[in-house]
Amino acid sequence: MISSDVIRGYNDTIILYMLLDNESYGYEISKKIKELSDEKYIIKETTLYSAFNRLEKNGYIESFYKQETFGKRRTYYRITKAGTDYYKEKCVEWEVTKQVINRFIKEVN
């Protein structure tokens, strides 16, 4: 299990990734994050919704209602053009970060 402190700066990136190919909703996103990370990262409810709020305010995602079966209404999210651009930026940033951090990583006996 990864501590949420380490991953904090990349929650937005993770969520945007989930929305790249298709729109989705809260629980589905958190479930997929759990699966894709081999259950090593479970995003907290509050973290997820803080991120949704932040991303929407910045115009990176849009929310809309979708009627589900049994008349249940769900809030779905889709990524915007700005969101995709931001995602690309974050990927570049991560590559650099990874290289930098790797400089300081070595086996210690």
Place this chain on the structure above:
Amino acid sequence: METINNYLENMFASLPNTEEMRKLKEELLSNMEEKYHELKRDGKTENEAIGIVISEFGNIDELIHEFDIPVDKNEEELPTIITDKEVNNYLEASEKFGKVIGIGVFMCIIASAQLVLISQLVEDNVIVGVSEQAGSIIGLVPFFILIAIAVGLFIYSGMKMEKYKYIEDGVEVTSNTKTYLRQKNEAFQSTFTISLIIGVALCILSPIILFITSIYSDGASVYGVVALLCMVAVAVYIFVYYGTIRDSYKKLLRIDEFSKYKQEENRIIGAVASIIWPLAVVIFLISGLVFNQWHINWIVFPITGLLFAMFSGAYSILKEKH
């Protein structure tokens, strides 16, 4: 399921009830419910499923921070959490305070009772060799001594309670302590009720002695007055002592009257009390020393008491309306 809903309600209880928050809460709830159902489908027990859902909820502060929610001002000011030790110290100190103040008030009433008693004993020639004039004067010596001791006790215990003033201003205790206090408070409630009944009974019964003695003679009725005052003194001691203990629980648990609002009210009633009681003493002394009305002037105390009770009662009711 109910548990999850309650949990979420509690989490949102301190947040403003806005459209945005309601929407957020609904979203979170449907997420958590879905997660719960899926866990159950995967063969988790009810408790396990609820445990997992709640443990994966996160921290409400994150939302407060992200949504820029203004934190309730009161919430920010008040809670200084105090330790169990402080709580116990405070309860002990309060009990002592109640006892000492109770004794002080008791002494004040007894002081006037003995004044009446001595002047009557002189009049009835039980104490011989003293003129009636001197009789009323010699009663004043123990009167002032008792009053002086009582005032000393008030000041001393007031100063001792000074260091617990922060508790009176409103503090928070941990939920464990709160439960413990609630239990103690409930256990004490019956003691308090009994003490209240005894006190009220004494007050109601006290005039009966006066009536009985007044049948015999005027002189006897004076002794009746003394007995009445003694009974009232005991009753007042009971009220003060048990009342203080009760207040200490109420203050810690922050039950009704120790809201900011009530404190303001108590302050005004206290200010009035500090004027009318000394005034009553002045009237008592002048009417006695100058007009030599010792046989009747004690009546200013019960009258003042009644007027004061009327004032504070009416004041509370009027204030409550706003």
